[in-house]
Every structure is written in C-alpha cells, then in structure tokens.
Amino acid sequence: MKIVIAPDSFKGSATAQQAADAIEVGVKRVFPEVEIEKVPMADGGEGTVQSLVDATGGKFRDVTVLGPLGQETTARYGLLGDSKTAVIEMAAASGIQFVDEHTKNPLITTTYGTGQLMLDALHHGSQQLILGIGGSATTDGGAGMAEALGVKFLDINNHPIPRGGGGLSELDHIDLSGIDPLVAKAQIRIASDVTNPLTGKIGSAAIFGPQKGATPDMISILDANLKHYAKVIQRDVGRNIDQTPGSGAAGGLGAGLLAFTNANLERGVEIVLEMTHLKQRVTGADIVFTGEGGIDFQTQYGKTPMGTAQAVKEIDSNITVVALAGNVGEGIDQLYDLGIDAVFGILPGVEALPVAIEQVRENLARTAENVMRLWGRKR
Structure with missing residues (x-):
C-alpha cells in the first residue's frame, strides 16, 4: 500500500x-x-515559501529590506532545491503585519521591500521567481517594487515622486533606463487567485483598500491615482494593465509586475503542484x-x-x-x-x-x- x-x-x-x-x-x-x-503543499498564500522549500529540499535566505512604512526589517525568501528558483511572499517585506490600527495608511505604504527581495534573488543566481502576492499593506500599484528594480517614477520637475499610493498623483513620466538587466531575463510567475482589475468598482482600492486602512475619501483618491498611473504606464511603457484580471491583486502589485517585468499570472495551487511534482508522486x-x-x-x-x-x-x-x-x-x-x-x-x-x-x-x-x-x- x-x-x-x-x-x-x-x-x-x-x-x-x-x-x-x-x-x-x-x-x-x-x-x-x-x-x-x-x-x-500550499496555494500561493501564506506558507508557500515554507512548503516549497520543504518539498524541494531548498533553503532560506534572510535579507534586510524596507518594510511598507519605510522602516528597515529582515525578510525571508526561499531558494528551491533546483538552485535556479526563488519563491517570495510579498507579505514578508510588504505585509499587513507591519502596520496596526494607528499606522496603516495605503497613501504612504510601499512595496519597495518586495522589489528588494526580487533583486536579491536575481543577483544570487535565481532565473525564475515565484511570487505569492497576498496579505499586502499597500495600494501603490507595485510602483515601490518597480522602483527597487531600477524604474524611475518622476514628477513634472524630473524629481522622484513620494512612495505610496498617494504619491502617484504627482507622476508625470516613467524612466525605464535604469532597470536592472537581470529583470528582463527572469521568468516571473505570480501566484494569485485574485481576478480584480486595478481600478473601478471592483478594483484594488475599492475592494481591498478598507482592510488596509483606507477611508471612503482615501479610496476615491487611490482609485483616481491608480487610474492616472495606468495611463502613464500605457503611454510610457506601452502596456495596458488597468482592467487586466488580477492586476488589482496586492494593492495593484499585480499591475506593477505585469507592466515592468515579463510576469505571468497563474493560480497559486497550480504552481505548487508543478514545483512539487505531486502528480508524478x-x-x-x-x-x-x-x-x-x-x-x-x-x-x-x-x-x-x-x-x-x-x-x-x-x-x-x-x-x-x-x-x-x-x-x-x-x-x-x-x-x-x-x-x-x-x-x-x-x-x-x-x-x-x-x-x-x-x-x-x-x-x-x-x-x-x-x-x-x-x-x-x-x-
């Protein structure tokens, strides 16, 4: 038996x-x-890094990054047994656990630390990144993540805009010239079952903003800012991500990944099934x-x-x-x-x-x- x-x-x-x-x-x-x-096993949410490291005989790596409020913190990601794949939970760097009832504010929280984890994995030899993008404290459209990868978000005076969903209102243009060359070479798989678009009635701010501290007024501001962000992305990057299913995941991190990397959205459990070779086993x-x-x-x-x-x-x-x-x-x-x-x-x-x-x-x-x-x- x-x-x-x-x-x-x-x-x-x-x-x-x-x-x-x-x-x-x-x-x-x-x-x-x-x-x-x-x-x-896992489904792309909390516990995915641990499960895939355990299932593949991998190891962990701890990195000092910026948390969602800009504070230094230590975040962990996994390097799988094939030595070519890193698995990252964005919540490890940019999760809701870093804020409380008094500090949560999606106008200022950033995904910058998630981008730092991605960059660290790429610079330590990972050719494939698996990103679980649940549990975020952010609604910045993934702009912080992209900034950490080398993308510049500039205002009309060519100065960097403030981090967070609130700063997107000041965005005038995007400069891709400084993006790390390893980003274009990497296969990036987004593990998420969220199908919400970036903006609108079922968008990132409207549906997920309240749990991150957004008031009704904040939701209106964030949705307008993300709409503006999407238009600038379409003009300067040539990618239309506003209504793409899943672009609203993790406060719009899905949109940022789709806009600035060669990422694909996939069901989390399907990725885990593949990586663990469950069907064969x-x-x-x-x-x-x-x-x-x-x-x-x-x-x-x-x-x-x-x-x-x-x-x-x-x-x-x-x-x-x-x-x-x-x-x-x-x-x-x-x-x-x-x-x-x-x-x-x-x-x-x-x-x-x-x-x-x-x-x-x-x-x-x-x-x-x-x-x-x-x-x-x-x-």
Whole structure:
C-alpha cells in the first residue's frame, strides 16, 4: 500500500511539513510498514515559501529590506532545491503585519521591500521567481517594487515622486533606463487567485483598500491615482494593465509586475503542484491525505485541498482523497463531486482556540489513525 500525504499548513499551529509529519504518525500506528510519500503543499498564500522549500529540499535566505512604512526589517525568501528558483511572499517585506490600527495608511505604504527581495534573488543566481502576492499593506500599484528594480517614477520637475499610493498623483513620466538587466531575463510567475482589475468598482482600492486602512475619501483618491498611473504606464511603457484580471491583486502589485517585468499570472495551487511534482508522486497511491485549517464552500475556489484532489483524480480516479480540517464549515457537500472523497474534522470535541492550536499535531495523528483503522477493516 502507498499513501501520499499532501496538506497545506494549519495556519497558526503547524506548517505543511509539520502537518504531514503528524498525519504520518497516525497512519503508521495502524500500518507501520506502509510506503509513505510526504508532499508539503500550499496555494500561493501564506506558507508557500515554507512548503516549497520543504518539498524541494531548498533553503532560506534572510535579507534586510524596507518594510511598507519605510522602516528597515529582515525578510525571508526561499531558494528551491533546483538552485535556479526563488519563491517570495510579498507579505514578508510588504505585509499587513507591519502596520496596526494607528499606522496603516495605503497613501504612504510601499512595496519597495518586495522589489528588494526580487533583486536579491536575481543577483544570487535565481532565473525564475515565484511570487505569492497576498496579505499586502499597500495600494501603490507595485510602483515601490518597480522602483527597487531600477524604474524611475518622476514628477513634472524630473524629481522622484513620494512612495505610496498617494504619491502617484504627482507622476508625470516613467524612466525605464535604469532597470536592472537581470529583470528582463527572469521568468516571473505570480501566484494569485485574485481576478480584480486595478481600478473601478471592483478594483484594488475599492475592494481591498478598507482592510488596509483606507477611508471612503482615501479610496476615491487611490482609485483616481491608480487610474492616472495606468495611463502613464500605457503611454510610457506601452502596456495596458488597468482592467487586466488580477492586476488589482496586492494593492495593484499585480499591475506593477505585469507592466515592468515579463510576469505571468497563474493560480497559486497550480504552481505548487508543478514545483512539487505531486502528480508524478501520487502514481500508484491508494490514499492521498490533504487538508488545511478550515474547509468549507470556499475550498473549491483554488484552495489547496481542492487543487490537490483534482490533480490526484486526473492521475487515477480510483485513488481515495481524504481531507482533514481543524474547522469544517458550511457547503462541503459540493466538494464530494469535485474530487474529495471524505472530509474529517480533527477536533475531539469543543475546544478553546489556544488548546486546539497547541494540540493540532496530536489531533491530526489521531484522526489519520482512525481513518486508517476504518480503511483496514474494509480490506
């Protein structure tokens, strides 16, 4: 018998690798000699760097960069086992965790640090960059990122404009002459499931601005500034990115990447499936365990358990896919028609959140053990 264990992280309590290790413990309580393949997974969001580094035998690199408010901070990215690919979570440098209720302000926050991470990876030999672009504190259209790569955003007096979404109103022209030559040579893959355009009623400022501290007045200013930014990009760079699906991701970082690099937008889970070679590794499997902290009706929209299940079923529809979750929410019935055969909550009863977090590995092990005991009785 062969079992593949391919969970996402259980956020706040276990990395994808730790979750996989815990499930393995439970499986081996019942079948100690079973063949097990562990494949830590992610969907492009938080935990993607950790999962891909673990899955490919890679390593981490820490870099001093500027945070969203311009303060120096240390950010980490991953160098994968192929020695040619870097995986970066923009939140590591420009994430919402760097601001609080008193300091969050998308008029001034910048993605400059994300560009610094990209540049560091390129200068250390990476030929491909995978960028997870969720969890941002910014609405600067990726201008800060591009500035770090060497793009100049200048006002009518040929002076650099202020960083942040507010400074875009002063933009007169864009100078690409200083962009690092390695940028054009790199393959850049944007891991994001966001399809919002840069501007408009469902654009970056309108939909995501409030969670970053934007008031209604700020949203109007930011949307107008991003519209102006897009027009200058179209004139000076020759790329029309305003209404491109996904250009509004991460406060418009998607737009900046599409405008100033040779980036492509892709579903995060599809990139992870490719990089971990999951489809090849599930060949011949009897059961695949997947899962994450919460499973509900949203799981079908590009989340790790669904992406994993669909990839498995493409290889062999007879492989049983079992999803484990800390919390099982509404609307899971439809998942059974999309590739997941069974969903199990791992909590033994009503538990306070701190207790559930502390005991997540034992809960995963116990649930996996019970699944395997049932499986053993069927055989």
